[in-house]
Amino acid sequence: MPDIVKIGFDKRIVDIIHSYGKDILESDAFQREKDFIQHGTTTTYAHSLCVTYISVWLALRSKHPVNMKSVVRGALLHDYFLYDWHEKNEYHRLHGYTHAKMALENAKRDFKLNRTEAEIIYCHMFPLNLSRIPHSREAKIVCIADKLCAGCETLLIMQYSKYMSGNYELRAEY
Numbered sequence: 123m124p125d126i127v128k129i130g131f132d133k134r135i136v137d138i139i140h141s142y143g144k145d146i147l148e149s150d151a152f153q154r155e156k157d158f159i160q161h162g163t164t165t166t167y168a169h170s171l172c173v174t175y176i177s178v179w180l181a182l183r184s185k186h187p188v189n190m191k192s193v194v195r196g197a198l199l200h201d202y203f204l205y206d207w208h209e210k211n212e213y214h215r216l217h218g219y220t221h222a223k224m225a226l227e228n229a230k231r232d233f234k235l236n237r238t239e240a241e242i243i244y245c246h247m248f249p250l251n252l253s254r255i256p257h258s259r260e261a262k263i264v265c266i267a268d269k270l271c272a273g274c275e276t277l278l279i280m281q282y283s284k285y286m287s288g289n290y291e292l293r294a295e296y
Contacts, residue, residue, distance in 0.1 A: 132179070135175055135178045135179060135182070136175075138178050138190060138194065139171075139174055139175065139178060139194050139198075142190065142191040142194035142195060143174070143194045143195055143198045145233070146195065146198045146199065146233060147198070149232065149233075151202075151204065151228075151232055152167075152170075152198070152202070153167070154204055155167035155170060155201070155202070155204070158204075160201065160272075160275065164275040166201050166203075169201060169271060169272070169275060170197070170198055170199075170200065170201055170202075171198075172271045172275075173197050173200060173201075173264065173267045173268050173271050174193075174194055174197035174198050174267075176267035176270055176271060177193050177194075177197040177263050177264045177267040178190065178193060178194060178197075180263050180266065180267060181193045181260075181263050184259065184263070186259060187259075188259055188260060188263065189238060189260055192236060192238040192239050192242065192258075192260045193242070193260045193263060193264060195233070195235070195239045196238065196239040196240075196241075196242025196243055196260060196261070196264055197242065197264045197267065197268075199225060199229040199233065199235075199239070199242075199243055200222075200225060200242060200243050200264060200268060201221065201225055202225040202228045202229045202232075202243070203221040203224040203225045203228065204224075204228055221247075222243060222244050222245070222247045223244065225243050226240060226243045226244045229243055238258050238260050238261065241256065241257065241258055241260075241261045242256070242258075242260055242261045242264045242265075245257075245261050245265065
């Protein structure tokens with residue numbers, strides 16, 4: 123049986139996520155991600171929170187300036203496609219290649235995005251989508267975090283903290 127990976131909890135990171143992503147976290151549409159499985163037994167909601175958490179963790183350790191607001195918002199919305207890609211139909215068969223565009227369309231419809239946030243969402247599937255190379259530091263950070271989280275979710279049994287499981291709300295406590 124594979125090792126269980128535990129995701130830590132750093133209140134400072136949660137505070138950053140909440141301060142920049144509160145409107146997304148509290149939206150009914152984002153909450154729908156709890157209804158869809160992303161990798162293994164991980165919901166799209168838990169995956170999105172994990173990618174955001176790891177992205178912020180990486181950004182805090184960057185030696186170069188990073189727009190943290192864009193990192194948080196782009197990471198939260200990178201898989202905002204809002205459908206069950208496991209259902210059999212022609213469009214879902216190419217999910218890995220097409221969902222980033224759908225996520226971007228949904229995110230633009232529901233939230234105000236800047237150019238960097240849009241790039242993060244659209245380019246997060248590099249290198250699978252070779253023509254969508256992330257250029258900004260923020261998009262590269264989220265792309266790396268997504269691969270780390272997806273790999274662990276797919277290959278290992280993940281045990282997320284209660285704050286990332288979807289059973290509890292991610293909120294800052296003051």
